[in-house]
Amino acid sequence: MSTTIEIRNLNQYYGRKQALRDINLTIETGMFGLLGRNGAGKTTLMKVIATLLPRSEGEVSVCGRSTLRPQEVRKIVGYLPQDFSMYPNMTVYEAMDYLGVLSGLSRAKRRQRIPRLLQRVNLQDDKRKKVKALSGGMKRRLGIAQAILHNPKVLIVDEPTAGLDPEERVRFRNLLCEIAEERIVILSTHIVGDIEATCEDIAVLDEGSVIYQGTVTDLIAMTEGKVYTAEISKRELEALKKDYIVTSMLTLGNNVMARFLAEERPFASAKLCEAGVEDAYMYLMHAERGELGC
Amino acid sequence: MLGQLFAKECKQTAKSLIYWLIVLILIFGFTTQLGNNMEIAKEPKPGRASYGYQASHDPEIIMSHTLGKLTEEYFRGNYTTYPIGFYKNVTLDKEDDHRIGEILKEAAGITGKEEAGRVMEDWYTAQTELKEAESGGTEAEDMGPNDVNAGDMMYREPLKIEPAAGLTYERFAELMDEADKILGGGSEYGKDDREMNAEVPKTYEDAKKEYNTLIEKDGLTGGYARLFCDYMGIFLGILPVFLAVTRGMRDRRAVMQELIYTRRCPSLTVVASRYLAMIVMLVLPVLALSVFPLAKCMNYARTAGITVDMLAFVKYTFGWLMPMIMIAAALGMFLTELTDTAAAVLVQGAWWFVAIFGGVQTLRGGMYGWNLVPRHNTEFNWQGYHDGFAQLALNRTLYAAAALLLTLLTAYIYSQKRKGRLQIRGKILANRKSKS
Amino acid sequence: MEKYWQIEKVNLKHHIPLHVLICVLMLLVSPLLMGVENLQAQDTAKVLEMYAALIGIILLTPVFLPEQDRDIRDLVYTKYVNGSAVYLVRILGNILLLAAMLGLYVGLLVYNKCEFPAGKYFCGTLTEMLFLGGLGLFFYGLCDNLVIGYMAPVVYYIAAMGGGEKYMKMFYPFSMARGNYGEKVWLAAGAFVLITAGVWLRCRRQRMLLR
Numbered sequence: 001m002s003t004t005i006e007i008r009n010l011n012q013y014y015g016r017k018q019a020l021r022d023i024n025l026t027i028e029t030g031m032f033g034l035l036g037r038n039g040a041g042k043t044t045l046m047k048v049i050a051t052l053l054p055r056s057e058g059e060v061s062v063c064g065r066s067t068l069r070p071q072e073v074r075k076i077v078g079y080l081p082q083d084f085s086m087y088p089n090m091t092v093y094e095a096m097d098y099l100g101v102l103s104g105l106s107r108a109k110r111r112q113r114i115p116r117l118l119q120r121v122n123l124q125d126d127k128r129k130k131v132k133a134l135s136g137g138m139k140r141r142l143g144i145a146q147a148i149l150h151n152p153k154v155l156i157v158d159e160p161t162a163g164l165d166p167e168e169r170v171r172f173r174n175l176l177c178e179i180a181e182e183r184i185v186i187l188s189t190h191i192v193g194d195i196e197a198t199c200e201d202i203a204v205l206d207e208g209s210v211i212y213q214g215t216v217t218d219l220i221a222m223t224e225g226k227v228y229t230a231e232i233s234k235r236e237l238e239a240l241k242k243d244y245i246v247t248s249m250l251t252l253g254n255n256v257m258a259r260f261l262a263e264e265r266p267f268a269s270a271k272l273c274e275a276g277v278e279d280a281y282m283y284l285m286h287a288e289r290g291e292l293g294c
Numbered sequence: 295m296l297g298q299l300f301a302k303e304c305k306q307t308a309k310s311l312i313y314w315l316i317v318l319i320l321i322f323g324f325t326t327q328l329g330n331n332m333e334i335a336k337e338p339k340p341g342r343a344s345y346g347y348q349a350s351h352d353p354e355i356i357m358s359h360t361l362g363k364l365t366e367e368y369f370r371g372n373y374t375t376y377p378i379g380f381y382k383n384v385t386l387d388k389e390d391d392h393r394i395g396e397i398l399k400e401a402a403g404i405t406g407k408e409e410a411g412r413v414m415e416d417w418y419t420a421q422t423e424l425k426e427a428e429s430g431g432t433e434a435e436d437m438g439p440n441d442v443n444a445g446d447m448m449y450r451e452p453l454k455i456e457p458a459a460g461l462t463y464e465r466f467a468e469l470m471d472e473a474d475k476i477l478g479g480g481s482e483y484g485k486d487d488r489e490m491n492a493e494v495p496k497t498y499e500d501a502k503k504e505y506n507t508l509i510e511k512d513g514l515t516g517g518y519a520r521l522f523c524d525y526m527g528i529f530l531g532i533l534p535v536f537l538a539v540t541r542g543m544r545d546r547r548a549v550m551q552e553l554i555y556t557r558r559c560p561s562l563t564v565v566a567s568r569y570l571a572m573i574v575m576l577v578l579p580v581l582a583l584s585v586f587p588l589a590k591c592m593n594y595a596r597t598a599g600i601t602v603d604m605l606a607f608v609k610y611t612f613g614w615l616m617p618m619i620m621i622a623a624a625l626g627m628f629l630t631e632l633t634d635t636a637a638a639v640l641v642q643g644a645w646w647f648v649a650i651f652g653g654v655q656t657l658r659g660g661m662y663g664w665n666l667v668p669r670h671n672t673e674f675n676w677q678g679y680h681d682g683f684a685q686l687a688l689n690r691t692l693y694a695a696a697a698l699l700l701t702l703l704t705a706y707i708y709s710q711k712r713k714g715r716l717q718i719r720g721k722i723l724a725n726r727k728s729k730s
Numbered sequence: 731m732e733k734y735w736q737i738e739k740v741n742l743k744h745h746i747p748l749h750v751l752i753c754v755l756m757l758l759v760s761p762l763l764m765g766v767e768n769l770q771a772q773d774t775a776k777v778l779e780m781y782a783a784l785i786g787i788i789l790l791t792p793v794f795l796p797e798q799d800r801d802i803r804d805l806v807y808t809k810y811v812n813g814s815a816v817y818l819v820r821i822l823g824n825i826l827l828l829a830a831m832l833g834l835y836v837g838l839l840v841y842n843k844c845e846f847p848a849g850k851y852f853c854g855t856l857t858e859m860l861f862l863g864g865l866g867l868f869f870y871g872l873c874d875n876l877v878i879g880y881m882a883p884v885v886y887y888i889a890a891m892g893g894g895e896k897y898m899k900m901f902y903p904f905s906m907a908r909g910n911y912g913e914k915v916w917l918a919a920g921a922f923v924l925i926t927a928g929v930w931l932r933c934r935r936q937r938m939l940l941r
Contacts, residue, residue: 050556053714070713071558079556085549089309101298102557102564146553312878319885327892372768382765383773528888533881540877547798639880640752640788648763650891 002064004028005049005154005184010058012044012208019044021208023058031180033199033216034188035281040205042188043082046156049186050079063153075104078147082158085139086146088132092123095131096146103150117145121175137168144175154184161194173198196277204284211288216277223275223283229259230270247282261286296563303571312540316533317579320526324583327525332518332587334594335508335673338501345496348504349489349658353463359492360470361402362453363482368394369410376655377480390476397469403458417453424451452493486661507676513603515591517673519610520659522587524670526580526615531649531667534576534619535642538626541568546634561709562702565627569701572623573616580611580619617690618666620697628700631707632716662686666693737816738823745796745820746789750827753785757835769844771851775906778855780891782835783862783903787883789824790863790925793817794870794932814933821867821925828859854906854914861903861917862887864924871931 005027012020020041034042047053048060051070065072086095093114100110118124121141126134134142140160147155157176161169176185177198189195195202195216202219204212212219227247232240237256240246244260251257261283265272307313338345350356367373371391373384386394398404404413457466470483477483482491496504508517545551554564584607595602622642629638649666656663659670660678662685670679679686710716760766764777794817796802836852862883870879887903895902901920905913 047714051713052552052555071560074556074558077556079552081552083549084553086553087306087544087548087550090306098302099553099557101295101302102554102559104295104558107298150558311873312875312881315878315881322889323892326889326897375765377763382763383767383769384765385768528892532884532888536877536881540875543877636876636880639877639884643884651763 002061003153003184004063005186006059006061007045007049008059010045010048010060011056012041012048012053013056019208020048023210025203025210025213027184027186028201029180029182029184030201031177031199032184032186033195033202034186034205035192035195035202036188036190036205037285038190041208042190042205043158044208045205046079046158046186046188049154050077050156052079075150076153078150078152078155080143080147080155080157080160082160082162084143086131086142088130090131091128092118092131092134092142093127095142096149099146100149105150113149113151117149121145136163137165137172140164140168140172141175144172144179148179152183154186155179156186158188159190160187161189161191169194170197192278192281204281206285206288212284219280219284220275220277223261223280225272226261226263226283227259227273227275227279228262228265228270229257229273230267231255231257232269245282245286247279295559296567299559299563299567300570303567304575307537307541307571307575310540312537313575316537316576319533320529320579320583323529324526324586327528328522329586332521332590334514334518334590335505337505337598338498340498342498345498345501347493348496348500350492350494351489352492353466354457355494356488356492357401357457357461357463357466358454359452360466360483360488361398361455361457363491364394364398364470364473365402365404365410365413365455366453367482368398369407369414373477373481375477375480375482376652377478382478382480384477384481386476393476394473397473401457401461401466401469402455404455413455414453421451480655487655490655490658490661504674508674509600511676511680513606514595514600515588515602515604515606516610517676518587518591519584519606520614520670520679521673522584522607523610523614524659524668526583527618527667527669528650530576530580530615530618531622532642532646534572534622535626535638537572537576538623539630539636539638541572542627542630542638543634543636555712561712562705565701565705565708569623569627569704572627573619576619576623577611577616580615581608584608584611613690614668614686617694617697621666621693621700624697624700624704628704628707631704631711662689664689664692734815734819737819741820741823746824746827749789749792750831753788753828753831756785756788757782757831766839767842767844769839769842769846771846772907772909774839774844774846775851775854776904777839778836778851779858779904779907782832783855783858784887785831786828786859786861786863787866787880789828790821790860791866791870791879791883792876793820793824793867795876798876814929817929817932821929824863825860828863829856832856832859850911851906854911857914857918857921858903860921861901861924864921864928868924868928868931871928874932 005025007023007025007027010020010023011018023045034045036042044053048055048067049062051067051073055067060067062073063076065076067073087098090098096114096118097110100114105113115124115127118127121144123138123141123145126138131139131142144157144160147157160176161172164172173194176187179185180198187194187199200215202212202214202216203210204219230240231252233255237246237249237258240258240260244262244266246258246260248259249256259273259279261279262270350359368391371385373386375382375384395406398410404410467485470488471485474481474484480487482488508514545554588604588607591602592604594600625642625645626638629641630636645666653665653667653669655661656665657669657671658678659672659675660682662668662670662682668686668689707716760777760781764781765773766777769777832852832855836848836855839846840848865883865886866879869882870876873879890898890903895908900913900916902913903917905911
């Protein structure tokens with residue numbers, strides 16, 4: 001049986017607005033990152049895979065099961081939306097139990113799996129807490145636990161790290177990596193750091209189209225030799241911003257240490273440096289729109 | 295899966311505020327309407343001045359009473375009607391008024407307003423004299439002619455007009471049907487009403503027979519179970535919708551919809567488990583409340599040495615009240631799933647309003663029609679119940695079936711929404727990337 | 731002033747057009763359900779108290795609804811300094827709308843030759859509307875649940891119909907039909923308390939949530 005997600009010629013419309021354009025993707029076991037601006041179509045794509053939206057055109061199959069038969073797909077997919085909660089007056093355990101029943105797990109299976117999962121997401125001491133009393137991070141972890149409750153082959157998580165503090169975020173990313181050892185995990189984010197830390201394969205979406213698909217290493221390689229840093233005055237910074245994509249800056253007294261993208265060395269004091277995912281992403285986004293100032 | 299979900303839904307319902315509010319209202323409704331002032335009927339003793347009134351089935355009496363009403367209203371120039379139940383005063387234009395005059399002439403031989411007025415006056419004088427003679431001038435029973443609450447009670451006898459010589463009952467019925475049509479329906483002259491019009495005093499024998507029927511045919515409890523249903527129905531015709539709407543909106547409110555949508559559980563199972571839980575949880579307090587009148591009946595039966603039908607309240611609760619709970623809950627679920635708003639409250643509210651005011655005319659029972667809230671505001675009238683039973687059974691079956699159909703439709707809508715279709719409320723809003 | 735007008739404009743444009751439409755429809759279909767011509771004072775009172783007053787529930791109960799969504803609530807409450815101002819403006823606007831609709835309806839009754847003291851009945855009916863709506867608004871604010879908000883006045887109405895005069899005493903809503911007017915003063919006071927308390931509860935809840 002197939003263990004990949006195959007997306008062929010997927011087009012998605014909301015009325016007249018086209019949300020996805022001719023998407024072709026093959027997603028294999030492990031972490032897969034979806035990167036893009038807000039409104040690029042990441043959530044739409046994930047909802048189509050999770051059978052929450054009917055696809056308008058094209059084919060989507062999840063481990064050999066077409067999304068035209070949602071019942072089949074739902075058995076093997078776990079989904080964690082960006083905005084979610086649970087009945088506030090239920091306890092953590094009750095909420096898990098309720099969703100477990102909806103997933104068709106027997107009483108014995110639920111008794112066995114739920115405590116184990118709560119332990120895995122470090123909520124074992126909070127199982128009697130009401131859902132409404134949970135912090136944002138705890139709720140996210142509970143979200144992951146419910147999504148893998150029925151041991152799905154595919155886990156889809158939409159912007160899971162939004163709103164988490166840095167420590168929670170790191171912990172959460174590690175948890176996802178562990179889970180991805182045995183299944184497909186699709187992770188969407190607009191935070192480049194998440195991708196850098198977790199994903200090998202990624203796709204970048206822009207205005208509904210895939211503008212890059214491949215490994216993170218290849219993406220960075222595209223930008224190799226195009227990232228420079230220079231210490232310039234604040235006045236010069238304005239001029240620099242007009243001509244180049246500035247990916248970061250650090251104020252040093254009256255001067256600024258700027259990091260920017262350029263096809264070739266723009267001036268003598270600019271120093272070539274090693275590219276990161278963030279640089280590569282910015283390069284990609286602007287190259288796609290023909291905005292690269294060089 | 296259904297069984298486990300059902301149990302969980304019941305537990306959730308038992309923990310919800312709205313459910314306990316509904317239970318409180320039911321208790322309140324029961325105690326104020328029935329609980330405190332329910333007296334078990336005693337066996338009538340001979341020799342009392344009055345045993346109340348009852349409807350007559352004698353054509354002669356029906357004709358004379360109905361024509362009396364028509365004369366009175368024709369003379370006054372306005373007519374009381376209840377088109378779908380709410381009080382309406384009809385004043386006719388010249389042409390229609392003239393036609394009523396003709397009808398009255400053919401049916402009763404009364405020509406014109408003046409003669410009608412004379413007849414009225416004679417009757418009124420006779421009544422006043424009768425009343426004065428009876429009360430012997432005591433103040434207590436004296437009701438002024440302007441006292442609206444007095445109604446017909448201030449007259450010892452309603453106005454009766456003998457039908458014209460040779461008028462057959464068939465022709466009389468035709469004429470009255472025409473008058474009812476002219477008045478826009480719901481008047482005193484339509485079929486149901488004119489048969490109820492003829493109130494005659496009950497004799498001791500009548501009262502005794504009525505009592506015996508209650509004991510023999512109804513096993514005492516049957517009559518009180520109907521009375522119980524009559525009162526509880528007023529509340530159960532609307533309250534379930536509040537529970538259903540709240541349940542329907544809970545998933546969205548808790549932002550839990552997508553977590554549930556992506557589970558493997560079939561939509562029908564989800565919807566059916568919720569629906570069943572609502573019905574069961576609403577029937578339970580009703581059954582619990584019915585224990586009180588049952589206990590009262592049993593108490594009385596023990597002292598009077600009667601055997602009672604122990605299961606009457608259970609039977610009536612399931613047969614009479616449950617279809618009502620079913621349809622109100624199903625409608626609530628359906629409209630909430632369809633619109634994601636509380637629109638069902640408005641719809642059920644409007645239906646309830648029409649049902650209640652429409653039922654005012656049929657309080658006595660027996661005329662159940664298609665009313666959502668069938669009325670039978672007496673422990674007696676077993677005969678009416680017996681005669682109207684087929685209609686009542688049809689009525690209840692229809693609503694129960696409609697409820698099941700609505701539940702299936704709800705499951706269909708639910709399954710479509712799960713797949714991202716039929717999202718009436720803000721398609722773009724629902725799929726929008728929310729700000730972070 | 732400008733700010734308040736803006737709030738009301740948004741209310742009129744986005745939040746209540748449908749509710750107003752329902753109210754207008756309810757009043758328009760009334761001649762099909764009951765008599766609205768040539769009525770005596772007490773029959774007119776019945777139409778006004780038992781039917782027309784119901785639109786108060788429809789228009790006043792859902793004033794908290796636009797901020798039901800937590801995100802929007804947080805957003806709105808960080809924008810406006812005083813959350814209750816938004817509600818009070820909306821409530822006031824809706825009361826004016828109710829008064830306008832009722833005014834037209836009373837006008838219609840007068841035009842149809844119903845004999846009744848128009849001004850007095852107008853005030854009495856408006857008072858009852860505010861009380862019914864106030865009940866809804868209060869329970870919505872108290873329980874943070876729109877459905878409970880609707881249920882409260884509906885149950886109150888049912889109880890009043892079922893011989894509730896005995897239990898409701900000075901808060902009996904259908905007093906004009908019995909020729910009494912004193913209850914309306916109590917209802918007015920009750921409406922004021924309910925609306926104020928409802929808004930206060932809602933805003934207090936707001937602060938609790940933001941904390």
